[in-house]
Amino acid sequence: MNLWVIKRNGVISQATEVQEWEISSDYITTEKTSFTLTEVLDYKIGDFVMAKYQHGGGLAYFGVIDSYESNTANEFKRLICNDIMTLANFEFPATKVSGSSFEDHAKKLLTTYMLLDKNKDISIIDIEVKSNTPHVYQPAETPTATNLMKYLINGFKKYNVVWSYDGFVDGRIKTSITAVKTSIQLKNNIQGFRDWDVSTTEIGKANANGLLIVDKAMTNSELPRVLSKWWLCSDNTVTSDENNSLIVKPTRSVISLYDLTDDDPNRLTYSEVADSVLKGSFYSHEISVSANINNPLLKPSDLKTGTLVTLVHDGTTYNSVLTGFTINAGSEYMALRFGHIRSRLSELLE
Numbered sequence: 001m002n003l004w005v006i007k008r009n010g011v012i013s014q015a016t017e018v019q020e021w022e023i024s025s026d027y028i029t030t031e032k033t034s035f036t037l038t039e040v041l042d043y044k045i046g047d048f049v050m051a052k053y054q055h056g057g058g059l060a061y062f063g064v065i066d067s068y069e070s071n072t073a074n075e076f077k078r079l080i081c082n083d084i085m086t087l088a089n090f091e092f093p094a095t096k097v098s099g100s101s102f103e104d105h106a107k108k109l110l111t112t113y114m115l116l117d118k119n120k121d122i123s124i125i126d127i128e129v130k131s132n133t134p135h136v137y138q139p140a141e142t143p144t145a146t147n148l149m150k151y152l153i154n155g156f157k158k159y160n161v162v163w164s165y166d167g168f169v170d171g172r173i174k175t176s177i178t179a180v181k182t183s184i185q186l187k188n189n190i191q192g193f194r195d196w197d198v199s200t201t202e203i204g205k206a207n208a209n210g211l212l213i214v215d216k217a218m219t220n221s222e223l224p225r226v227l228s229k230w231w232l233c234s235d236n237t238v239t240s241d242e243n244n245s246l247i248v249k250p251t252r253s254v255i256s257l258y259d260l261t262d263d264d265p266n267r268l269t270y271s272e273v274a275d276s277v278l279k280g281s282f283y284s285h286e287i288s289v290s291a292n293i294n295n296p297l298l299k300p301s302d303l304k305t306g307t308l309v310t311l312v313h314d315g316t317t318y319n320s321v322l323t324g325f326t327i328n329a330g331s332e333y334m335a336l337r338f339g340h341i342r343s344r345l346s347e348l349l350e
Contacts, residue, residue, distance in 0.1 A: 001060055001329070003035055006048040008121050010171030016041055018051070019329065023061045025083060026324030027156050027305045028340060030149070033061055033081045043068075046121075049081050050168060058301030060327075062165035084165060084175065085149055087122060088114060093143035094151065098268050098276075102135035102159050103177040106152060110163075113148060124171070130178035133159045134272040138257060157340050158279060160321060162306040180306030180321075184297065187312040192295035194333075197288045198313055207284050208232075210253035211277050213270055215260055227258055230274035236319050238274040283321050285339040287311060292333055300327055300334060309338055 002015040020036035035051065043065060051061040063081040070077050092113045099105055107127045114120055115127075135155070139146070155161045159179055166174040188196045209232040215225035230238050233246035256273050268276070293300055307322040324337035 001035075001051055001053055003037075003049060003051045005041060005043045005065075006050060006124075006168060006173065008047065008124055010124050012050075012168065012171075013041060013043075017054075021051070021329045022326065023051075024324075024326040025061075025303075025305060026337065027083075027085070027153065027162065028323050030083055030086055031324065031326070032066065033063055033083075035079045035081070037077045037079065043079070048084075048173065049079065053301060058299070059165075060301065085152065085163060087120075088148040088152060090114075090148060091145045092148050092151075094137065094139055094146035095142045095144075096138050098134075098136040098273075100134050100266050100268075101129065101132035102155050102161050103129045103131055103133060103179065105135060106155060106161065106163065106177050109148060109151070125173045125175055127163075128166070128174070128176045130176050131161075131181075133161055133179045134268055134276060135159060136256065136268055136273055136276045156306065157283070158276060160306050160308070164305070180304065180308070182304065183308035183310065185310045185312075186289075186297065188289075188314060190295070190297065192292035192297075193289050195288075195290040196313060197286075198318075199286045208252050208254040209248055209278060210251035211256060211274050212253055213256045213258050213273055216257040217260070227260075228270040228274075230270070230278065232278040236279065238271065238278055240271070240274075283319075283323075283338075283340040285318060285320065287313070287318060287320060287338040289336050289338075290333040291336055293327070294332075298336075303334075303336075311338065 001018045001021055003018045004015055005013040016037065016039055018035045019038065021034060023033045024031035045065050045067060047065050049063055049065055052058065053060050063083050064087060065079055066082045067080045068077050088110060092109060097105065107129050110127060114122055115125060152163060161177060161179045163175060163177050166176050211230040212226055213228040215227055218225040228240060229242065230240050231247045231251060233239055233244060234248055235246055254277065256277055291298060303325050305322060309320045309322055311318040311320050320338040322336065322338055323340065326335040
């Protein structure tokens, strides 16, 4: 694998070959990646790292140097890197918001609170919006101090919108924000895939699958002004038909406040609000599998967070999403993770 360091002023180093590395990407838990250097390389914490597989194997990783480790004889250094998502690991004042493009909303937040902050020294990054997804966010209090990285992760869970690296062009780091639509199909009898592990949380048990849209101006909880009712179905669609056979019962409902006095022509429809609020609950499972790096379906360089996946495991079909993976230099297998829940203790305690 070849590795480059990109300074925050756009200067890029010569390529250096790396023999020992572990790439771990997870949009839910923002895992760390490591590269062991065998030669001297000029870098500092906060610089960017770009790694590519040799012999035209494609992009392997892009991230930010978080720390480094040296052995006692100072013979090598191990770079510890984070995903670019961690650049947004700070708070901003979140308010109630809705609109036709979560992607554009995310770009504006990243621009205002990160790119335009001279002391964050990240003006080298360009962001392109490549899709538009209706969205709504209603904090209990406004404004609310909210971590921007977690805000973006929530956007991934609800809308499958990903902020990702696209390339390094003319001294600029090109990134994009897009709702991932690519999809693949996997079965647990495919050659090269092994060690399947399936853990699910039923829809409606720990996550909402029912929605009441009520008038923001209502004043009596005993006589609610319910404007519309929606439910999440087992095929990841939403319905206003309470008799739909795909509704998983018993349901667990949440409330969305709707301002009837808002004359914004881009105001969300009831169905768009339902899509925004409910669909993040659909991937309430974790499915992991080890895949041979030479399998015919997924090359390491093809792994893209947010890829939609139809998984068939022992006759049961799961509509899922690729949220994380780990690849080691010394292993013939890569670990793939699908779904939004994580069994790590830190996630359970959050």
